[in-house]
Amino acid sequence: xxxxxxxxxxxxxxxxxxxxxxxxxxxxxxxxxxxxxxxxxxxxxxxxxxxxxxxxxxxxxxxxxxxxxxxxxxxxxxxxxxxxxxxxxxxxxxxxxxxxxxxxxxxxxxxxxxxxxxxxxxxxxxxxxxxxxxxxxxxxxxxxxxxxxxxxxxxxxxxxxxxxxxxxxxxxxxxxxxxxxxxxxxxxxxxxxxxxxxxxxxxxxxxxxxxxxxxxxxxxxxxxxxxxxxxxxxxxxxxxxxxxxxxxxxxxxxxxxxxxxxxxxxxxxxxxxxxxxxxxxxxxxxxxxxxxxxxxxxxxxxxxxxxxxxxxxxxxxxxxxxxxxxxxxxxxxxxxxxxxxxxxxxxxxxxxxxxxxxxxxxxxxxxxxxxxxxxxxxxxx
Amino acid sequence: xxxxxxxxxxxxxxxxxxxxxxxxxxxxxxxxxxxxxxxxxxxxxxxxxxxxxxxxxxxxxxxxxxxxxxxxxxxxxxxxxxxxxxxxxxxxxxxxxxxxxxxxxxxxxxxxxxxxxxxxxxxxxxxxxxxxxxxx
Numbered sequence: 001x002x003x004x005x006x007x008x009x010x011x012x013x014x015x016x017x018x019x020x021x022x023x024x025x026x027x028x029x030x031x032x033x034x035x036x037x038x039x040x041x042x043x044x045x046x047x048x049x050x051x052x053x054x055x056x057x058x059x060x061x062x063x064x065x066x067x068x069x070x071x072x073x074x075x076x077x078x079x080x081x082x083x084x085x086x087x088x089x090x091x092x093x094x095x096x097x098x099x100x101x102x103x104x105x106x107x108x109x110x111x112x113x114x115x116x117x118x119x120x121x122x123x124x125x126x127x128x129x130x131x132x133x134x135x136x137x138x139x140x141x142x143x144x145x146x147x148x149x150x151x152x153x154x155x156x157x158x159x160x161x162x163x164x165x166x167x168x169x170x171x172x173x174x175x176x177x178x179x180x181x182x183x184x185x186x187x188x189x190x191x192x193x194x195x196x197x198x199x200x201x202x203x204x205x206x207x208x209x210x211x212x213x214x215x216x217x218x219x220x221x222x223x224x225x226x227x228x229x230x231x232x233x234x235x236x237x238x239x240x241x242x243x244x245x246x247x248x249x250x251x252x253x254x255x256x257x258x259x260x261x262x263x264x265x266x267x268x269x270x271x272x273x274x275x276x277x278x279x280x281x282x283x284x285x286x287x288x289x290x291x292x293x294x295x296x297x298x299x300x301x302x303x304x305x306x307x308x309x310x311x312x313x314x315x316x317x318x319x320x321x322x323x324x325x326x327x328x329x330x331x332x333x334x335x336x337x338x339x340x341x342x343x344x345x346x347x348x349x350x351x352x353x354x355x356x357x358x359x360x361x362x363x364x365x366x367x368x369x370x371x372x373x374x375x376x377x378x379x380x381x
Numbered sequence: 382x383x384x385x386x387x388x389x390x391x392x393x394x395x396x397x398x399x400x401x402x403x404x405x406x407x408x409x410x411x412x413x414x415x416x417x418x419x420x421x422x423x424x425x426x427x428x429x430x431x432x433x434x435x436x437x438x439x440x441x442x443x444x445x446x447x448x449x450x451x452x453x454x455x456x457x458x459x460x461x462x463x464x465x466x467x468x469x470x471x472x473x474x475x476x477x478x479x480x481x482x483x484x485x486x487x488x489x490x491x492x493x494x495x496x497x498x499x500x501x502x503x504x505x506x507x508x509x510x511x512x513x514x515x516x517x
Contacts (some may be wrong), residue, residue, distance in 0.1 A: 034453060096471070107475050108382075108475070109382040109475060110429070110474075111427075113429075126484025131382070131473070132384075132432070132433050132473075132510075133429075133431075133473050134431070134432065134433070136426055137425075137426055137429050137430070137431050137432065138429065138475070140426060140427050140428065140429040140488070141430075142429075144429055146428075173382075359508070360506060360508055360509060361509040361510075362508045362509065362510050363509075363510070365508065
């Protein structure tokens, strides 16, 4: 049973059904049922043409689903017609599905769920597990999302920026249980990158690859965080780093810089260094300057202050915080770090403790609590 | 998305706006209240925002470890404690404002005379246990 292949075929098969006149919501349900059939039967009897098999079975499922809702007469018309010709280009259908699932009328969480199901071919149960909500709740979220986009034309032009935001959310926020959602986000972004030359798509892919390359070093076995400076760099995945750098270089060569490319460039400079001391901090600061120009978000400026402190010392870091609201998430953590670098350990310990109290993530809270405890211990001795 | 815990207290919150104990309501007022609570949970499931909803019995006891091989020490039932949690709901919503809106809706559950109870609900963000944020 080739589950990756099934998941890869999912969007193209939905696209074919929609082109034959099926409505998106029912087509998507029909393809999910066909996937279940495939999982059940392929291991004993694998088809020679997996995609053709899925289309045939999904279309049959679609007919069953539609006939069981006889009151919906408009669908019957579509069903009684002979199936139209297949798609001219399956890639276009898959791209359209990305746009539909990230449609601006959807909330980010709905777009994430719909993308994972219709483009990613995950089951509702797998998606519910990734977001730690009960399956019925996730099922409702998905069916509401389908209703929301039911009036959207399949060939309506879409916005790549919203698709990228959704994929970025998938990469960052899922809980990895049965399915590795970060790896799934990479797969979906990789697939998207084969369908468009837009440099920000490649930028996001590079960013994901470079982050993912450090994943094993970023967490201990118990799930606790390891700060960048303390990571065992021999555990970084050099294959992923090499791919990320190559993808990024191709994107940058187009000379149309965007947020994701700039963030990936920063990640690439980290990935390229053997230690924090050997990191090219001035270059990182100049990429942060680019990022501030593209998107002057306070979070970017906060991270820039850390890089400035590495390049030019803690006082320069403090100066770079000027104008930022101390109520920003992570502001106390950044100032605590700058105090530590400046040698003011009591202020740093107090700052880490304050930051731990304000944290919204358990791993982050525990990390900050340990930092405070470490400094307080050294102050006692 | 962010998860929030909505806590309903028997005691321990700010002074209640309406303070008629439930046993003094008319039976149909009690029914109406229960129906509202069930419908509210159903509505949240339908909107894809419900994680969990549970009521807690009034009786509770404190327990602690008392050394290897020794039975746990208990203290209670804690009839005297100030704070008593009646139940909780965990929601998974788009924003803090949405959490406030839902808590406010829940607080409008009908009470004596069919009027909104205006019960105080405590709202607490649930911490994430995953996601990449700090460290680098």
